[in-house]
Amino acid sequence: MKFRAERGEFADAASWSLRTVGARATLPALSGVHLEVAEDRLTLASTDLEVSSELSIPVQAERDGKALVPGRLLGDVVRSLPPAAVHAEIIDDRLHLECGRAKFDLRTMPTEDYPPLPEPDPEAGAAVMKAPTFSSLVAQVARAASGDDARPVLTGVHLEASPAGLIAAATDSYRLAVRSLSWEEEIEGTVLLPRRALDEARRVADSLGGEVRLVLEDHQVTLFVGDRRLTTRLIEGRFPDFRQLVPTGWDRRLNVERVALAEVVRRVAVVGEANTASTPVTLELTEDAVRVTAGSGEVGEADETLPGVLEGEPLQISFNPRYLSDGLDAVASDEVHLEFRDELKPAVVRPAPVEGEEDLDGDFLYLLMPVRV
């Protein structure tokens, strides 16, 4: 293998590949980044056996070939190179890098233990989204996923794709986030994705822009962003029937400024959290105001009121403050609707529709369970 690459491109590619190298004591080869030169392109690939990544950059190839190189070392070295063309060559079991006057010599690793990386079936159903749409969808939904590995099903993001559109949902059993969008694509399938792959794809989508292509198979999902590809294994098991959790209507609806409410909730929660982290905040809703309180007794109490318009009877209801502010943060609109039945039934946060403005939130809802006090 022998090639000439542009330093910046090579460094970006190497550091991105590093994000999916694996750490397994029994399989040291996973710490490597797999390099392959063919047809004047260098393909870099890595896997931690859950998520695998691949990207290719243009190079001037003198000799095609493959090598497995310790990933962290490659990333560090390439980043430290001066801004000039990088000459790379494998001689025996070493990778020689030359850039200006700098010369490096890295060991390569034996490839016999390296697993072949999964590739998407070219026949599989696929759909394309704009990068910002994909990013906002992931940001809105993934926050409701559970961090508790003991129930793997709740750590994932559920995707239902059809020719008409996509529905994404996540729940940790205390709250539920659901976002849907419309498209016309040849795709059909329901999968449960580990959150990590989505977060990685979102990072790339945020930095590269453009489009995100989603390829669905029954055992894996692939996300293409520009010339980068992420393939992830899925979580098996039955995702809760989230539709039956969502109330079909409301008895009370609050229209309130989103950021103002979020700030009040955070301020007031500080006092409650001085007691214990899970001390709830209480919302007292009247015709034209929302009073937010928390805490009691020894440590102190907090109390703040802000304007809000209530349709329906007054209500007092309590929430875990983090779950409530998470829901408010998930929305981009200036105003939100909070829909209630009563103080025991789940509440729903939705963006308040604004006439004539671009809709950043799409069809989104965030449901959260109240806390009994």
Add this chain to the structure above:
Amino acid sequence: MSAAASEAPPRGIWEIPGQPRAVEVLQRAVATGELGHAWAFTGPEGVGQEHAARSLTAALVCPHEPAGCGACHPCQRALAGTHPALQAFAPTGAMHRVEDVRTRWLPAASLSAGEGGWKVLHVRLADRMNLAAANAFLKGLEEPPPRTVWLLDLADPDALPETILSRCRPLRFAALDAATLADLAADLPFDDEGDRALAVRACLGSPARLAELADGGLAALRAHRAVPRRMRAETQAVAIEEAFAIEQRAEARAKAAAKDLADQRDELKELHGGTLPRELTAEFESAENRRKRDARTAVVRAALDDLASWYRDVLLVATGGDPAEAVHADDPEGLAADAAAIPPAALLAGLDAILTTREALAANAQPRLAVEALLMGLAADALGR
């Protein structure tokens, strides 16, 4: 694929020394597609369970017909233990902990199968699950994901709740027989044929112990069995000396185990660019104490096994048995001398004391004191005091 690999006839993936029955059952389960979700590999530690896990993985992930060709890249990695379809879980500390089950085992089971389309999840020393771990694991067994097989190594099935055992298909792994051990010993470096034959008899069916005897020589074994004689000829101080010597060997072995681990850690550290990833740091830290403890225990246990087999042989000779059938058949004079000097009741009491001390070892923080007390007791019995 290298040229050499395709020229050499592939070794059958199911050639597991000394376990023809277990192999037959597993092969049939694969062939009929009735693999089930969980197997309990019962039997003594390290008599082919690891090999069976790898063979089974090869049979499942091989793309050829009939599956398990032994030559393709998936087969070779399965047999080397590096195929991703096979994941092994060793206890983090002394026991498997509930956090391990929650953060490693169950997520591994719930991830869809990757390369090869299967997941073989091998729990080593599965009888070291505490109750909380067992309860958490039970949830995973109750809702088994498709194409997922749990393999549990159980030297002591009674250590696990019935709720888990009843969900596993039992498969017996026998202690290796003399012929199998002799085959294995033929490839190991012994000083002479006498040592080789003695090691085959004295390893009590454990290939790991056989390999240790080949590695470390038989001097320690000969010292252990000579303890009663030496105590008669010298003084009870022999008990203290020998307990000390056993401890020294145990420490040396623990140190060697720690060094092996440190070497492996350093190699990984270098591959990861000089900083070991956090998850591996934690894994190595907890593994070090366990490996050292296991290495120490193995040495002390082997010493007690040597003594126990000697006492059994002396009893055999004392009751008119043929010394040629003894484990220590190479030392008929020694057996005869001890048989003449130690009354049968004292031999039985001694054997009982040895086995009791052996049982208590796992929980014992001070093996030297326990061994010293045992040897002092044996000395008292042996001298008829």
